[in-house]
Amino acid sequence: MLTLRKITLLLAFTLFGQRAIATETEVLFDTQRSRHIPVTITPIDSKCTAQKKCPVVFIGAGYGMAHTDYQFAQQVFHQHGYLTVEVAHELNGDPSLNPEPPYMTTRMENWHRGVETLVFLVNELKGRYPAYDFNQLTLFGHSNGGDIAALYAAIYPAKVSKVITLDHRRMLIPRNKNIAVLTLRGSDYPADDNVLLTQQELALYPVTQVTMAGSRHNDMYDGGPKVLVERMRKELDAFLSRY
Known part of the structure; x- marks a missing residue:
């Protein structure tokens, strides 16, 4: 049986309109793996219904980063009507x-653990939030979090509508005409072979690859340079407006 331990209920404020938002910070417990999973969940104040469901995004951090270090992205998703799960x-x-x-072998255990966490969260949360669509997910991740997102999309392509990554470098980007992808690339480290699409592939799939000139891999979060954070925010906003 799946259990839930609730820690607190916070009031947060968006950068858009300064409205109060109920944000639930919890630790969910996966009994099958005996694993505690900290999450921060922010529903939207809208007319979402079981008949007209609103979208869901899972946000994953880079390795060694906090899962709440991407508020610039969380706020953009929230503005676009997403329930966000950090x-x-x-x-x-x-x-x-x-x-x-080779990382596609040596890091697969870590990525699969992340995929199993996302599967657990889908099953745990879809009953609690019936007005949100957990069958067509958007997945967002920085670095290793992006690798986890890309692997989930590879295993469950029919359950993913969008993948957004910040300079993930190991797991291949989905080549799927039904999955829109945005990947923002740092300029200090290259991606592994075949992770990114060729120009010929970019003509076939809904994938947007943007190199952020002068940016660093480790700066692609809330604590990075303001110019970089604002550029990432704008690229994400434009992508969500397009798809």
């Missing part, structure tokens, strides 16, 4: 991220 994938006691290549 997920802590890495817990104390988890094995360290393997530093040895």
Whole structure:
């Protein structure tokens, strides 16, 4: 049986209109894996219904980052009518991220653990939030969080509508005409072979690859340079307006 331990209920304010938003910060417990999963969930104040469902996004952090370090993105998603679920994938006691290549092999255990967490959250939350669409997810992730998002889309392509990554570098971007992708690329580290699409592939799939000139991989979060954070915010806003 799945259980839930609720920690607190916060009032947050968006950057858009300064409205109060009920934000639930909780730890969910996956009994099958004996795993606690910290999440921050922000529903939207709208006319979402079981007949006309609003979209859902799962937000995953880069390795070593906090799952709440991407408020610039959370606020853009919220403005576009998304229920946002910020997920802590890495817990104390988890094995360290393997530093040895080939990463598609050595890091697969970590990514699969993240995918299993997302599957658990879908099953746990869809009953609690029936006015939101958990069958056509948007997945957002920075670095290793983006690798997890890309793997989920590879395993469950029919359950994903969009993937947005901030400089993930290991897992292949989905090549799927039904999944819109935005990947914002840092300029200090290259992606592994075949992660990004070729020009020929970009003509076939709804994938947008944007290199952020002068940006650093580790700066692509709320604490990065303001110019970079604002550029990422604008790119995300434009993408969600288009798809």
